[in-house]
Amino acid sequence: MTGRAAVLGHPIGHSKSPALHRAAYAALGVDIGYEAIDVTVDALPGFLSTVRAEDSWRGLSVTMPLKAAIAAAVDEVRGVGEALGVVNTVAFEPGPAGPRLVGYNTDVAGIVNALRYAGAPDAPSAAVLGGGGTAAAAVAALRDLGTSSATVFVRDAVRAADVRAAAAAVGIDLQFRPLTAAARELPGYDVVVSTLPPRAADGTGADLAAAGAATPGILLDAAYDPWPSRIAAAWTAGGGTVVPGLEMLLYQAIExxxxxxxxDGPMPAEVIDVMCDAVGAPRRVF
Structure with missing residues (x-):
């Protein structure tokens, strides 16, 4: 029987996860189909009820705006996802009364690996743009890199519950600053992680470009469509290193x-190669 897997989110038409996963399963010789399904937060409970009734499901990738909602809906959350209360991955495990849905957060590993392969220093000074589920993963990733404090730039700090909870869970101090101040202050950080949706950082990018400031650090922009984003283009013009969101997507998808x-064991190199080729991501040394 063909297994099923999918990426869930709203909107979801731009997702490159199907290309990554389909390439991987073909290279592995595993019979798993993978699709993109548009699911809103309100529709999530009904969708999960449907998949629980089918034996063919193997896993779900989860993107905005579902990462916190699905953490509360699965049967168990393991690893860093439990501490963060944010899940981007659901694996299906057999159980006596039907499949058990187990949540994980592979975004953290994706961000850590993307930054390490870009040359991030140990314990970098760091900033995050955004305060949602991906920002929560970014905070946890920065803690894994040795950072003890970070600055979070948001439009409304009151609505940054996910990132506040993540900071408390992993033991990192946060300072909140208005997003309007980001362009002036970002050039001073070793590492910047933008977790804003596509085009949401355009204003910051425009301000950076207008200022013409040097940007010597590393920018990881989780948004990857359109690419290059305006903030990525401005960062490159300032002399900094830009890590496209495709690399983060690749590393979290491997998990x-x-x-x-x-x-079992390390992912075969040839599988990683075809995943890179499927989305045009650079092949890094693992």
């Missing part, structure tokens, strides 16, 4: 494929 296809 998802491992779970969905039950891969």
């Amino acid at each position: 998802q494929v491992r779970l969905f296809a039950a891969v």
Whole structure:
């Protein structure tokens, strides 16, 4: 029986996860289909009820705006996802009364690896743009890199519950600053992680470009469509290193494929190669 997997989110038409996963399963010789399904927060409970009734499901990738909602809907959350209360991956495990839905957060590993391969220093000074589920993963990733404090630039700090909870869970101090101040202050950080949706950082990018300031650090922009984003283009013009969101997507997807296809041990190099080729991501040394 063909297994099923999917990426859930709203909107979801731009997602490159299907290309990554389909390439991986074909290279592994695993019979798992993978699709993109538009699901809103309100529709999530009904969708999960439907998938629980089917034996073919192997896993779900989860993107905005569902990462916190699905953490409360699965049967168990493991690893850093439990501490963060934010899940981007759901694996299906057999249980006596039907499949058990187990949540994970592979975004943290995706961000850590993307920054490390870009040359991030140990314990970098760091800033995050945004305060949602991906920002929560970014805070946890920065803690893994040795950072003890970070600055979070948001439009409304009152609405940054996910990132506040993440900071408390992993033990990192946060300072909140208005997003309007980001362009002036970002050039002073070793690492900047933008977790804003596509085009939401355009204003900051325009301000950076207008200022013409040097940007010697590393920018990871989680948004990857359109690319290059305006903030990425401004960062490059300032002399900094830009890590496209495709790299984060690749590294977190490798962990998802491992779970969905039950891969033991390291992911074969040839599988990583075809995943890179599927989305045009650079091949890094692992």
